[in-house]
Amino acid sequence: MATAVVLGGGVSGLAAAYYLQRQVSRFSKIILLEASHRLGGWVSTTRFPDGAIYEHGPHSLRATGKPGQHTLTLLHELGLESEILPVTQTHHGAQNRYIFYKNQLHCLPTSFSSIFKKSSLLSQSLVWSLIRDLVSKRAPTDDDETVHSFISRRLGTEVADVLMSSMCRGIFAGDVHKLSVRACFPDLYQLEQNHRSLVLGSLFGGKSPANTCPLVKKSRQEKWALYSLKQGLEQLTETLTQVLHQNPKCELRLQSPCTGLQLDSGKATVQTENDCIKADHVFSTIFAQYLSPLLSDSHKDLKQPLAQISGANIIVVHLEFDGQVLPHQGFGHLVPHIEHTYFLGVIYDSSVFPSQDCQSSTSTRLTVMMGGSWFDQLLDVCPEMSEESLTDLALKFVSEQLGISAPLRRSQVKLQKNCIPHYQLGHKDRLSQMQNYIASYQLPLSLLGSSYKGPSVNDCILNSRLVVDSFVSP
Incomplete structure (x- = not known):
């Protein structure tokens, strides 16, 4: 046997x-x-009797790309189609993503025309970074390099310091100066290898094979960007x-x-x-x-x-406030390392999946993420790592960055040890x-x-x- x-x-x-x-x-x-x-x-969910849902690990799944399509196929096999909460590409929960930089929130470009405009986030419009990529050569060697080195070389140091740093902290809770581009972003690495340019590769690169799963077809037709499940x-x-x-x-x-x-x-x-x-x-x-x-x-x-x-230790703090208190609707905001070390960002849970809010009265759910590669700095600030001190610290940042001072209805704190590999x-x-x-x-x-x-x-x-x-x- x-x-x-x-x-x-x-x-x-x-x-x-x-x-x-x-x-x-x-x-x-x-x-x-x-x-x-x-x-x-x-993958861990807390479900409250009043209908509110807190996600202590992943908050949503992408519906696009080969991995995303494969998970949708699995959901179809498991009979979970009717349990899906989709967020379309035009929904603010998918479209509006923010970066907190220089003490203010900046919305990332949401349209093709916006890349030609100078924003408050960068010193010049993104189109100059794209032109830089178009005229840049391939790396002279196929040796591994950090994400920061790769993006600086192709799109400029400012893009690496602000945009890519924020992305790496959101995905890996990791340091853009230490993460490998070949391992963390293999698609970007292959675009340069195969097409010399990220822009040209994105425009003319091959498409993934068609998936015949009915749920995948539905997600394409309805233009899903991401989704969750009704019970988390x-x-x-x-x-x-x-x-x-x-x-x-x-x-x-x-x-x-x-x-x-x-x-x-x-x-x-x-x-x-x-x-x-x-x-x-x-x-x-x-x-x-x-x-x-x-x-x-x-x-x-x-x-x-x-x-x-190695792996990242992350403190996840769930904050639920009375009323609708978010000043902006969107997926959430990230914080680049040059703005702050151990504070990584906030997910606007109620904006993305309002059906997972408390059903008996209006409230706003947020998820604060701290630590990652900068967990030691967090320990310096909160050596006792108590739930009270970590909640107070999360409230402080939410107040400073989002202007929220509403009464706190309830909260939860989770330490996720080695939860994301670096x-x-x-x-x-x-x-x-x-x-x-x-x-x-x-x-x-x-x-x-x-x-x-x-x-x-x-x-x-x-x-x-x-x-x-x-x-x-x-």
Whole structure:
């Protein structure tokens, strides 16, 4: 009886188990091990009796691109179409995105004509940055470089310092000066490699293959930009869990961390606190730094690059105010590193998904994000890390940046430790080193999850599918 073990019960692990259990012949037993008391990982939702929803991890999913289309296909398979809350491309929740810079909010360009106009955000209009890109040459070498170096070279230092810094803090909670462009923004890197110019590549680059899923077609016709689910994104991982529970060959073990992993050619031994599992293959979705110490010292050439993949600690503070208090409607605002260090930005939850507000009275929900690469600076300000002090700090920034002084109805604070990986310089080379090592020694191990090829829910689901498909293909 062939047995597969999945390490980790986040969205990557649940997706891997879901795709594995659909294979009719390869594995007759699938065991998923989760260290905590719940499944879902960083996809975590609090639902209040009055209808309000707080998302402690991802707040929404993109509907576009190959990863986005693949997740929509999964939702279609799970029968969740009627639970989707779409936000169209013309909705203010998708269109209006702000940056807080030089002590004021600036709306990012929302139309083609706006790139020709000088805004208060940059010293000159964006069209000059685009012209710079059109006349710039490819990098003289294919060596890895930081996101800041890449964007400065192609679009100018100011764009890198303000716009790209804000984006990196919003996606990775990371430092634009340390993140690898090849790993964090592979599409941008490939545009330069294939078309010399980001502008030319965007205009004339190839399109992704058409997806025939009815839900994907619907999203295209209605021009969805992003979406959530009526009961929050944890509704997705809960539905995956239900499907796996219904399959007799799937076994989901909570509070069952892997304590050791012995890998030999063709066989694996997975040690837990109460069991020793003989497996034919292990699909690890746990954070790379947590996987490294589970391996024996005989695999030091695999342990070392795993340990070098770092992650971000983020404080998520949910603030809910009485009344409608937002001065602007939109997705939210980010703060570049040159404006502030540990304060990353705010998501305007009530503006994007008003149906997830309190149903009994009017309120405004916001999510404040702090820490990331600057978590040590946050510790200097709030060494005790108490819920009260962190809430007060979040309120201070919301008051200064949004002018909100309304009564606070309720709040929640969550520390998300190592929740987003940081793909620093050399990340792609480390991945190649690990994959070559696994292949050379024919180890029964597949590496999945956000530590390797993309941190988003869409990335994680697609990568789980691709790895499972390649593994089970004849």
